Structures are given as C-alpha cells and as structure tokens.
Amino acid sequence: MTIAGLYNYWIVILLMMTGFYVVIASGNLVKKIIGLNLFQASVFILYISLGKIADGHAPILQAGISNYSNPLPHVLILTAIVVGVATTSLGLALVVRIREAYDTVEEDEIHDQDESM
Amino acid sequence: MLIEVVNVVILALLAVTALAAVRLNDLFAVTMMFGIYSLLATIMFVVLDAIDVAFTEAAVGVGISTVLMLGTIGLVGRRARKVSHRPILPLIVVIITGAALVYGTLDMPRFTDPTAPVHQHLGPYFLNESPDQIGIPNVVTSILASYRGYDTLGELAVIFTAGIGVLGLLGLRRRKRPGHEGGAR
Numbered sequence: 001m002t003i004a005g006l007y008n009y010w011i012v013i014l015l016m017m018t019g020f021y022v023v024i025a026s027g028n029l030v031k032k033i034i035g036l037n038l039f040q041a042s043v044f045i046l047y048i049s050l051g052k053i054a055d056g057h058a059p060i061l062q063a064g065i066s067n068y069s070n071p072l073p074h075v076l077i078l079t080a081i082v083v084g085v086a087t088t089s090l091g092l093a094l095v096v097r098i099r100e101a102y103d104t105v106e107e108d109e110i111h112d113q114d115e116s117m
Numbered sequence: 118m119l120i121e122v123v124n125v126v127i128l129a130l131l132a133v134t135a136l137a138a139v140r141l142n143d144l145f146a147v148t149m150m151f152g153i154y155s156l157l158a159t160i161m162f163v164v165l166d167a168i169d170v171a172f173t174e175a176a177v178g179v180g181i182s183t184v185l186m187l188g189t190i191g192l193v194g195r196r197a198r199k200v201s202h203r204p205i206l207p208l209i210v211v212i213i214t215g216a217a218l219v220y221g222t223l224d225m226p227r228f229t230d231p232t233a234p235v236h237q238h239l240g241p242y243f244l245n246e247s248p249d250q251i252g253i254p255n256v257v258t259s260i261l262a263s264y265r266g267y268d269t270l271g272e273l274a275v276i277f278t279a280g281i282g283v284l285g286l287l288g289l290r291r292r293k294r295p296g297h298e299g300g301a302r
Contacts, residue, residue: 004121008124
C-alpha cells in the first residue's frame with residue numbers, strides 16, 4: 001500500500017526534478033523558462049493530489065453528496081497558475097530584450113560578450 | 118478503480134513528455150511538449166476533482182503560456198545549441214534534491230487518505246459554512262472571491278506589475294539606435 005500511496009508524490013518529484021534539470025543544465029534562455037514552467041506545473045499536480053479524497057467529488061455542492069475533495073488547494077493553485085503566467089510573460093519579455101541587446105539567447109555566448117567588453 | 122488506473126497512466130505520460138522536452142533542442146518541439154504536458158496535467162486535475170483548476174490550466178497553461186512561448190521563439194529563433202559539456206554537476210544537484218524530496222514524502226499521509234491533517238480543519242469548515250455564508254454551490258469560487266478575496270486582489274497586483282514590466286521592456290519602444298548600450302551588434 002505504501003508504494004501505491006506514494007506513487008503520485010514520487011512521479012511528481014521526478015517531474016519537478018526534470019524541470020529543475022532543464023533550468024540549470026540548458027544554456028538556452030527560452031528553454032530555461034520552459035523548464036521553469038514544467039517545474040511549476042508539477043508543483044500544481046502535487047498540491048491537487050494532496051486535496052484528493054478517496055471517492056470524493058468535485059467541491060460543487062449538490063444534494064445527496066457529502067464526500068467532497070478539499071477545495072482549499074484548488075483555490076491556491078488557481079491563484080498560482082495565473083501568477084505563473086504573469087512571471088512567464090515577464091521572463092520571456094526579458095529574453096526578447098536580451099536578444100535585442102546581445103543578438104543571442106545562449107547563456108555562454110552572453111557571458112563571453114560580457115567578458116570581452 | 119478506474120481513477121487509479123487513469124492516474125497511473127497519465128502520470129507516466131507526463132514523465133515521458135517531460136523527459137522528451139529535456140532531450141529536444143528544437144525550441145518549437147520543446148514548446149509543443151510543454152503544451153502536451155499542460156494538457157495532460159489538465160486531465161490529471163479533472164481526475165483529481167479539481168475541475169476549476171482544470172479549466173484555468175486549459176485556458177492559461179495550455180493556451181496563453183504556449184502562445185507566449187511561440188511568440189518569443191518567433192522573435193529569437195527556434196534553434197537551441199546543444200550543450201557541449203557533460204552535464205554532470207547539474208545531474209548530481211538534481212539527484213540529491215530529488216532524493217531529499219523523496220525522503221520527505223515518506224512521512225506524508227498516503228494519497229486519497231481522508232484522515233490526512235490537511236482535510237481536518239479549513240477544508241471541512243469551508244464546505245460546511247459556504248452554503249449559509251456565501252450561498253453559491255461552487256465552494257472553490259466562494260473561497261476564491263470571498264474567504265480569500267485579499268489573496269485574489271494580491272494576484273491582480275502581481276499581474277498588473279508583470280504587465281507594466283512587459284510594457285516597460287518591450288512595449289514603450291525606444292527606437293533602436295545602431296551601436297547603443299554595449300555595442301553588441
């Protein structure tokens with residue numbers, strides 16, 4: 001029962017670490033931001049997993065149903081999704097601006113240009 | 118039982134998609150992988166009873182994020198250079214972090230356990246009190262707009278700030294002068 005009970009969390013950790021790996025290992029700034037988004041989406045899945053109750057229903061009240069999943073994580077993640085898009089758009093705008101200034105979005109080339117100035 | 122099976126299958130697909138996104142160097146393909154990943158996450162949210170989150174993720178995560186990324190790729194080019202050095206250090210960091218997190222999950226309440234501490238205090242309170250205090254059937258909406266209204270207000274402040282930031286970076290266009298700032302061109 002332990003494996004089945006923790007399977008969700010472990011896969012989510014694998015997904016998080018995949019996103020984390022993309023962020024720190026890839027040199028392309030756009031790919032870094034996509035990695036950050038992968039990380040973010042997996043955190044959402046973790047929170048929603050925590051809110052699920054066995055045989056629960058979606059938290060929209062109806063007569064005759066008494067077993068609802070926890071609505072609080074859903075609310076937190078709704079907020080987080082929208083904030084996530086705001087930060088993503090700001091990050092991508094920074095990438096476009098960096099591309100204008102340096103003519104590249106590869107991290108090491110930007111670094112070389114800074115060194116050679 | 119069906120839900121458990123769907124759960125396992127979708128999580129496996131998510132893992133495959135994420136690993137594919139790591140290996141690809143064409144940014145367009147990586148973006149499409151991210152879109153698929155978000156769509157699978159949306160299915161996951163429906164399975165886990167979070168239909169409001171699924172709506173938002175389908176519109177915002179799959180839609181707007183992907184469009185923003187495609188727009189950026191259109192401006193900066195779709196080829197990512199292959200990483201030339203062996204990524205040993207990032208791999209070690211990631212594995213250690215992942216191991217620490219897995220160790221942390223061992224104490225966590227099991228998936229779908231109704232006696233978990235998180236289901237004992239605020240969740241039941243909202244579910245029981247919302248019909249009388251707010252009076253709409255969707256508890257998620259009543260928490261979002263009423264019990265945690267300040268939270269949502271803060272969210273709007275964040276979006277507004279991000280909008281100003283993007284405008285400042287890109288929108289209020291100063292004309293490109295040849296050889297300005299750093300002379301990179």
